[in-house]
Amino acid sequence: MSPSHRRTQRTWLTAAGIAAGICGLLGTVAVLPAASGAEAVQVCRATLDGETTDTVGSAEADSALDTAGAYAGPCAEYGPAVKVGNGRMRTYAQFSKGRPTTLGFVFDRTALTGLPEPHTTDRKDCYDVNGDGRIDPATECIHHQSYPFDLPGTYTKKSGPFTWALVNWNAEGHDPQGVYTAPHFDFHFYLQSRKDRDAIRVGPCAGPGLTNCDDFATARKPVPAKYTAPDYADFGAVVAKMGNHLIDGTGPEFHGQPFTKAFLYGNYDGGITFYEPMITYQWLIDLKPGDKVCTPVKTPAAFQQAGDYPTSYCAEYRRNGKEMTVSLNDFVTRRAG
Numbered sequence: 001m002s003p004s005h006r007r008t009q010r011t012w013l014t015a016a017g018i019a020a021g022i023c024g025l026l027g028t029v030a031v032l033p034a035a036s037g038a039e040a041v042q043v044c045r046a047t048l049d050g051e052t053t054d055t056v057g058s059a060e061a062d063s064a065l066d067t068a069g070a071y072a073g074p075c076a077e078y079g080p081a082v083k084v085g086n087g088r089m090r091t092y093a094q095f096s097k098g099r100p101t102t103l104g105f106v107f108d109r110t111a112l113t114g115l116p117e118p119h120t121t122d123r124k125d126c127y128d129v130n131g132d133g134r135i136d137p138a139t140e141c142i143h144h145q146s147y148p149f150d151l152p153g154t155y156t157k158k159s160g161p162f163t164w165a166l167v168n169w170n171a172e173g174h175d176p177q178g179v180y181t182a183p184h185f186d187f188h189f190y191l192q193s194r195k196d197r198d199a200i201r202v203g204p205c206a207g208p209g210l211t212n213c214d215d216f217a218t219a220r221k222p223v224p225a226k227y228t229a230p231d232y233a234d235f236g237a238v239v240a241k242m243g244n245h246l247i248d249g250t251g252p253e254f255h256g257q258p259f260t261k262a263f264l265y266g267n268y269d270g271g272i273t274f275y276e277p278m279i280t281y282q283w284l285i286d287l288k289p290g291d292k293v294c295t296p297v298k299t300p301a302a303f304q305q306a307g308d309y310p311t312s313y314c315a316e317y318r319r320n321g322k323e324m325t326v327s328l329n330d331f332v333t334r335r336a337g
Contacts, residue, residue, distance in 0.1 A: 068320050071323065100159050101331060112281065126210070127240075142208065143172055161307035163190055164190050166188040184279060198241055200268065210239075210240050226301045227300050248263070297328075308333050311330040314329050
């Protein structure tokens with residue numbers, strides 16, 4: 001491990017910290033039993049060598065979380081950074097006793113600036129629908145920008161079932177029309193391999209999803225009921241190089257409320273292929289330092305793959321005023337069957 005990613009751990013318990021207790025920090029930082037019988041919390045602090053996990057009393061934690069580079073511990077492991085907008089974004093994972101507690105994206109606020117404008121495309125997913133021998137970017141390309149990410153090596157070695165991640169920036173939103181048409185990010189956590197995902201071909205079917213017609217049919221193969229979360233259904237939202245999307249039709253955006261955030265499942269050939277928090281640009285940019293919003297994830301009765309699965313997803317603007325995160329949280333180990 002490089003010096004910039006070193007992790008150390010130490011305990012700081014002061015009388016003031018113990019006396020202050022942990023009121024107000026539950027659910028924000030990791031809570032640990034202290035040797036004296038009092039409770040303590042974990043904070044990750046930036047150091048010259050990288051990051052250090054400190055176990056402290058709540059008074060120290062409350063102060064530390066306001067400092068640059070500090071966040072609720074334990075310290076994370078990271079994937080490689082990717083340029084997004086005028087900033088950078090990378091995946092991260094946090095663990096407790098060898099199991100994941102958080103898997104997500106962390107980024108500086110500048111990643112929300114300098115993003116591509118509406119009606120632009122990276123021209124990665126285009127198809128000559130009308131057969132005139134040329135590509136019309138306005139009608140024959142998928143209008144999103146894709147940013148693939150590796151997950152932290154520690155996560156892929158220790159856990160599963162997620163294997164890589166992808167962020168899409170949708171400057172003009174996407175289908176269903178009138179529902180998800182606000183500018184937003186799709187934060188994908190893939191169970192499906194990147195090779196299999198890339199094999200979902202472009203073509204003339206699926207409307208703006210520009211999917212090969214055979215692959216469109218494969219994408220709409222139903223997921224067995226026991227592997228489908230309650231209230232999720234196939235809306236025909238198939239996209240090339242992605243697959244189908246199962247959507248919760250009970251979400252507020254389908255009942256007269258503006259779309260701000262939602263959670264989708266990906267599926268292809270009868271299998272669940274990704275977990276996807278989807279969050280609007282405006283909702284993210286409106287977060288203030290210290291804001292953290294977590295939402296339960298509706299989960300199926302059974303799982304096709306064994307592994308550690310989230311039961312909530314969160315978006316946070318850390319109190320230090322520097323980093324923002326979008327993450328899967330509150331993992332539970334599931335057996336296949």
